[in-house]
């Protein structure tokens with residue numbers, strides 16, 4: 191088994207954080223996405239959509255999509271449960287995963303593509319598109335702050351896969367994309383400090 195990875199990319203980091211929380215060790219193989227490694231014909235045989243992370247099992251089955259890879263490991267190693275145990279917990283975690291993905295990571299990706307010189311060759315950049323999505327990033331930050339005002343973690347009072355996904359996504363937005371959350375968002379700041387201080391954040 192191996193996980194195709196790239197240290198600086200946010201989506202493989204989600205999986206690395208998740209695995210660290212579970213205490214699972216998986217060999218990593220780095221794919222240089224900057225030189226198109228995840229779009230090379232031999233890599234497209236592992237993931238026809240391109241992109242990393244990809245988990246390759248010993249029988250050569252390949253699983254892509256960061257959250258799908260996390261779900262695989264949840265099934266194989268149920269403890270500690272990071273996708274919830276009751277029907278309500280599972281639904282709540284799914285709800286927050288979709289909110290982080292669709293309400294935050296999609297806008298972050300659009301600002302990255304349309305507003306960053308590093309991606310100028312990837313798309314025909316439209317600065318107004320970046321501006322619109324930048325607003326959505328900050329709207330999502332405010333909603334996250336509201337949720338974290340009375341919850342220790344994103345989906346309640348236990349650490350879950352949402353925290354792993356949110357930390358990797360938010361750190362990408364704050365860092366490479368250049369859209370940090372404001373210091374006035376005290377609950378989001380408190381959560382960020384807490385989850386960044388866990389050993390898994392270094393994964």
Ligand SMILES: N[C@@H](CCC(=O)N[C@@H](CS)C(=O)NCC(=O)O)C(=O)O
Nearest residue numbers: 199200201223228241242243255256
């Ligand atoms: N929805 C996918 C996104 C995968 C993705 O966009 N990966 C980026 C790295 S964070 C990538 O490989 N980019 C290079 C490329 O697509 O060629 C997931 O959650 O795994």
